[in-house]
Amino acid sequence: MTxxxxxxxxxxxMSRIDDLAALSESPDGLTRRYLTPEHRQANDLVGRxxxxxxxxxRQDAVGNIIGRYEGVSEGLPAVLxxxxxxxxxxxxKFDGMLGVIxxxxxxxxxxxxxxxxxxxVEVVGFGDEEGVRFQSGYLGSHALAGNFEPALLERxxxxxxxxxxxxxxxxxDPARVGDAARRAPDVLAYLELHIEQGPVLESQGxxxxxxxxxxxxxxxxxxxxxxxxxxxxxxxxLRHDALAAAAECILAVERVCAESPNLVGTVxxxxxxxxxxxxxxxxxxxxxxxxAAEDPHRTTALDELMVLLEAAAKRRGVAIEIEKxxxxxxxxxxxQLSDLIAGAIERSGWRVQRLPxxxxxxxxxxxxxxxxxxxxxxxxxxxxxxxxxxxxxxDAEAGARVLFQVLNDFPGGS
Amino acid sequence: MTxxxxxxxxxxxMSRIDDLAALSESPDGLTRRYLTPEHRQANDLVGRxxxxxxxxxRQDAVGNIIGRYEGVSEGLPAVLxxxxxxxxxxxxKFDGMLGVIxxxxxxxxxxxxxxxxxxxVEVVGFGDEEGVRFQSGYLGSHALAGNFEPALLERxxxxxxxxxxxxxxxxxDPARVGDAARRAPDVLAYLELHIEQGPVLESQGxxxxxxxxxxxxxxxxxxxxxxxxxxxxxxxxLRHDALAAAAECILAVERVCAESPNLVGTVxxxxxxxxxxxxxxxxxxxxxxxxAAEDPHRTTALDELMVLLEAAAKRRGVAIEIEKxxxxxxxxxxxQLSDLIAGAIERSGWRVQRLPxxxxxxxxxxxxxxxxxxxxxxxxxxxxxxxxxxxxxxDAEAGARVLFQVLNDFPGGS
Numbered sequence: 019m020t021x022x023x024x025x026x027x028x029x030x031x032m033s034r035i036d037d038l039a040a041l042s043e044s045p046d047g048l049t050r051r052y053l054t055p056e057h058r059q060a061n062d063l064v065g066r067x068x069x070x071x072x073x074x075x076r077q078d079a080v081g082n083i084i085g086r087y088e089g090v091s092e093g094l095p096a097v098l099x100x101x102x103x104x105x106x107x108x109x110x111k112f113d114g115m116l117g118v119i120x121x122x123x124x125x126x127x128x129x130x131x132x133x134x135x136x137x138x139v140e141v142v143g144f145g146d147e148e149g150v151r152f153q154s155g156y157l158g159s160h161a162l163a164g165n166f167e168p169a170l171l172e173r174x175x176x177x178x179x180x181x182x183x184x185x186x187x188x189x190x191d192p193a194r195v196g197d198a199a200r201r202a203p204d205v206l207a208y209l210e211l212h213i214e215q216g217p218v219l220e221s222q223g224x225x226x227x228x229x230x231x232x233x234x235x236x237x238x239x240x241x242x243x244x245x246x247x248x249x250x251x252x253x254x255x256l257r258h259d260a261l262a263a264a265a266e267c268i269l270a271v272e273r274v275c276a277e278s279p280n281l282v283g284t285v286x287x288x289x290x291x292x293x294x295x296x297x298x299x300x301x302x303x304x305x306x307x308x309x310a311a312e313d314p315h316r317t318t319a320l321d322e323l324m325v326l327l328e329a330a331a332k333r334r335g336v337a338i339e340i341e342k343x344x345x346x347x348x349x350x351x352x353x354q355l356s357d358l359i360a361g362a363i364e365r366s367g368w369r370v371q372r373l374p375x376x377x378x379x380x381x382x383x384x385x386x387x388x389x390x391x392x393x394x395x396x397x398x399x400x401x402x403x404x405x406x407x408x409x410x411x412x413d414a415e416a417g418a419r420v421l422f423q424v425l426n427d428f429p430g431g432s
Numbered sequence: 433m434t435x436x437x438x439x440x441x442x443x444x445x446m447s448r449i450d451d452l453a454a455l456s457e458s459p460d461g462l463t464r465r466y467l468t469p470e471h472r473q474a475n476d477l478v479g480r481x482x483x484x485x486x487x488x489x490r491q492d493a494v495g496n497i498i499g500r501y502e503g504v505s506e507g508l509p510a511v512l513x514x515x516x517x518x519x520x521x522x523x524x525k526f527d528g529m530l531g532v533i534x535x536x537x538x539x540x541x542x543x544x545x546x547x548x549x550x551x552x553v554e555v556v557g558f559g560d561e562e563g564v565r566f567q568s569g570y571l572g573s574h575a576l577a578g579n580f581e582p583a584l585l586e587r588x589x590x591x592x593x594x595x596x597x598x599x600x601x602x603x604x605d606p607a608r609v610g611d612a613a614r615r616a617p618d619v620l621a622y623l624e625l626h627i628e629q630g631p632v633l634e635s636q637g638x639x640x641x642x643x644x645x646x647x648x649x650x651x652x653x654x655x656x657x658x659x660x661x662x663x664x665x666x667x668x669x670l671r672h673d674a675l676a677a678a679a680e681c682i683l684a685v686e687r688v689c690a691e692s693p694n695l696v697g698t699v700x701x702x703x704x705x706x707x708x709x710x711x712x713x714x715x716x717x718x719x720x721x722x723x724a725a726e727d728p729h730r731t732t733a734l735d736e737l738m739v740l741l742e743a744a745a746k747r748r749g750v751a752i753e754i755e756k757x758x759x760x761x762x763x764x765x766x767x768q769l770s771d772l773i774a775g776a777i778e779r780s781g782w783r784v785q786r787l788p789x790x791x792x793x794x795x796x797x798x799x800x801x802x803x804x805x806x807x808x809x810x811x812x813x814x815x816x817x818x819x820x821x822x823x824x825x826x827d828a829e830a831g832a833r834v835l836f837q838v839l840n841d842f843p844g845g846s
Binding site: 106249250255286296400 | 461521628651678682683699707720
């Protein structure tokens, strides 16, 4: 990745980021959920870029878009480079997309140079990582890694559409999701470049870093059922207010997580029914997201939290149901791949910063199939999951350069 | 109200209650907001019943449906009997509707007997009392009482439709809302029959009671603006979580109101943005509803609450805006009308129970125009604003009987 073609590399990546960010379900901010018309448009656009970079393009059985650049001979095992194309609600434009676009840029560069490696390179744009629509993350990478959970097909989104129905509407066959699974011998490694979404690299003045571990996470769906009633006539002492109970739970999440510097906990979604200003809420649903780089920190906090939530509900005469909708142990990145990445960073002239990832990534799901390695790119203020998410073109280019170097340094690659 | 016609009176009222309850925006529970197609259907149905009872029917400039039964000569001042036809979300079927249907039943009985009183009787079905759609209650009764606030025309509902736009879509002219106002000399009194929505009459074993005062109320719309961010990467100590701040505010409302037995406070609506399980909420909006029979209890609590809310927001680095969207002082019912009601109850053979109303009613708005009197009807368990809201046909008939007697006892009426 030297010479005139690379000088505008960062600019091309940034331009493609903007093109993808234009595909949004809402006009006033980027929202692109799994299996929506905008997901279709994103797959089409990314597929065109993959084709332009010399790849053969297909959409797999779960809706991931995959480009394949053959090695020195056809059908060789592949190094996969990927990240996701779905977003949170009112998202930033780099989270996920940067890894897909950078992967395509690397293959485009191989293609421009007419280079074939002793392995194939595939770039994957996963359809669902954030889990916004069906409250279950990594649907795309779990399916590719062969760990898709068929029971999820019955799960319903906020519009009461099941995952199976959404797949059918998208043109997929829910009975054939298993076809998305890849065989381990065909996948040499999985590499993912992603914005850090935290403040460490910025504080160190570094454009890129090597990820050591991906934090484990637990996601809960909590339902509280109290008693609706007239806001003017039911004395405070006779109330079973589901929202007041939820408020107590939210503060318990905050309190438990404040006890450990390595733990974070978030209530991101809440809905109170019936939802009128003059009616006592009879039921409330909310989510809890708990994460820690060290699994024992998370599981201990979870146990403590369950006790607090159940006690708060019981004291208020409110019924509580706590469903664990997602759980992922922390995932260490592969030591050899991490050393390759570190070497590439060093050769580019930067100090090597190793850091854990507080956020989950497709790499965590892909670790079930192949060794994984991750490159982090600095982002402004550590801000992510927010329209203010921002990186520089120079940092995008730095990340792409490291990724390209890793491909070249990969055993058998140089 | 004696003889064979009245024996099935309660049954007819209950049957009409069910007919009105079938006009709902949602199939799984009764919701009928102001200026919706279901409001139109309710006005049409109630207008037919009014016509059947011998009334001339018109819809006024704000969407109230009004039937008029002339007195011994045309154009006499009128006694108004009214209540509202709109509902909360997932409502009970008696709140509001019972007063309108009972009023029609009384006029129907006069009509069957061929009786004309020395005053006209009008029955009003108010279009908006609950304020669910535009977060401002009593729109119908305020307009009729000549106290409609024109600035409200710009207020927008959850679908971003302004009140003016909704009126136009309903076939009303927002520029002519003032035409709904009645002249004080034309209105002798306003009577309202309503379910108690509380537990007092049931605990006393009485079907009906006389309302002494309608509680004052303050409704707030609170907006919190913190900072959205990734649920996995922002340390707890660096967060400005708008939902955690809201949780603290909700518990403050509860705590302040628990300090006084005469005070109730409710957070009934809440919305957190962006609203994904893995994103720290950047903004939250919620409502606060405060009520007390004695105004100083409410205003003191409001002052205390404002201080607590602002302190909680400040400590968390979250911006707070508190808008007072509704405020109504407590309203005493007219002493002479209340004595008329008490006399009618006594003559029916029941002990007279006088009690304040914790809930607001159109009578509170109508007190700006005429003396008001209210009859309460017992409801099961005090439950209201809830699909479980329930009364017996016998109690409905008891209420109608009292109302009919008051009309007959009204000065000049017998």
